[in-house]
Amino acid sequence: MHDWITTPVTADLLRGALDVETTERGVLPHRLPARARAQNTDDQLGMAESQPSGVRLAFRTRATAVELDVLPTKRAYVGAPPRPDGVYDLVVDGRPAGQGSVRAGTVITVDMAAGTSEVRPGPPGTVRFDGLSGDAKDVEIWLPHNETTELIVLRTDAPVAPAPRGDRRVWLHHGSSISHGSDAASPTGIWPVVAATLGGVELINLGLAGSALLDPFTARAVRDTPADLISLKIGINVVNHDLMRLRAFGPAVHGFLDTIREGRPDTPLLVVSPILCPMHEDTPGPCFPDVSELGEGRLRFRTMGDPAERASGKLTLEVIREELARIVKQRAADDPHLHYLDGRELYGEDDSAELPLPDDLHPDAATHRRMGERFAGIAFGPDGVFADGSGAVSDSGRPSD
Template identity: 65%
Template structure:
């Protein structure tokens, strides 16, 4: 089929969808998930439910001669009372690994959150359609990366030429877990968030388990990583444990050991990189919990602040400085019996000087240029013959 006036449907399934851990058949289409149902059943936190359903790193991948491609989607968008709504989620289309088009779609459901009142309400909306037209007509590999920050149900895929799955090309699979920064918060588009950029530069296939607000050393996340096929693995641990004020140092240390033990049950010799937090002034030496800055909200902006007392560090409260020191110690201790375990200080990716050059707009999350800097640095440090995610590189 190669009729420029006819669009035919192709079923959406695991054969053309990458980066998702599980696909859920909904009443309207397919919902990509980044945690399996058994993990989702163990936690009813709405923040986690939202984060794992946002398809950061998930993309359609296929070969085709099509010049016109359409996807019917049902997005779920979150808006905050008093804050201008952010733009609709971006879909990045790559041809033979090169970004050539970006598009968005109207429609979808809307969840309105009133942070001052602590309430949320949902309004249903119609399907939207993402269209890419006038593409080159030669045989090509097409990737369509879904919005990293918008829950997306995939309803239908249509094209004016046959779509075929792409066979594996031998690239290593990189499995990464982290917080909202890994998820892509404040990034410009799905292929420009730092893990996607690093994967592109490093020539690896990304499975991104970055969960906004939810990198909390949950055992079900560790089991998901244990059971997910991967060649190299990384964990970025720390900021969510501070800004949720979830645990003290006494609980943190064995929780990290347990998380690593579980991953090693499924990946006993894979290169495994532990990354400590990036620089974040509000939490460097001040414990959580973190909170919205209400004066900023009154001015129509989102910003965060730390509410803890630095003196509480003596009682075991966590700060980013405390976590970096402890993660370094844990990795050094374990590396004596685990030669493929490494440590990367997050300040090497984004430190105090980077904050001076590219400040965090909301005091917590990097913007687009900072994502690029982090991704480029990570690719240089982690991948390649001397990278931290290669077999023979010593622990830093």
């Protein structure tokens, strides 16, 4: 039996959230600020920003047992096998120390064929970790990257205090569902977390599934968030939503960068083009889910575009990369802290042959690991645009001598 100490979850115990909403039960972390949420009318973005990808509790304690009461919001799909419960990753003094899940929670059942959904409210649940040492230690609980998670209360058998922030640099990354963590196995397995761990930086992840669409309110959120390093992975959502033509895309990218530079004029800023996605390399969107094999647990995406439409200004990934490279080269003449990375350096032709995208759009867990390691080596390595000058990135995430 434990003599439990109950601690309300407050903003000072959270990392990676831009806003913390007070609810009837506790708090709900958000990855976009209230002002941005007020301007949003898209349910997809509303869901994505409330899913706490990269968000974690961080505290110092001597506790040997930790419990966290939560109310998750899960998603189910008509005709599909049940989805696995979201994973909570425990990290102690920087090392993986356990995983847990919560089966309870609210369930949103989506009928992809009909385009409808139904909400079934459910009860809270508890994720528990025990058998920890009684030494003073830094504890992180990384929240599920793919489940909206209302945090109710933290229980421990020793007092807790917010973990010291130290002097690690803050890296803010914005991208699509791939950056959000689609098809990764756990919250510390998504590629930005892998890269941040290896690079020895604090991550703020604005990877927003289906929603890296050059929205001005997202640019303002990036501009107004203190960060030492910024990266923007742009392109795939613009194509698969068939959102705009080339005429609009270039000015939209300029405007997005202009807004960020209003508040962060000298911050190292890396623009990353899309990774390889064969179906969209030379074929425009839109793309839609193919639910014909959903009953067997297989979901694939199919593009509805025609390569001939490129002539009329429709966007493909090849066009996106050319335009992003051109824009960054043009702006870098007056902005020495602006850089470009071709996303195919993270996942390209050889990777596609070895580790094909399972649904033709999103990488699997092994590919997330590879992309994170590649990004860490390219960006945080000794010659990288995010290098801190202290040496190469090591397997432990600490610069080597």
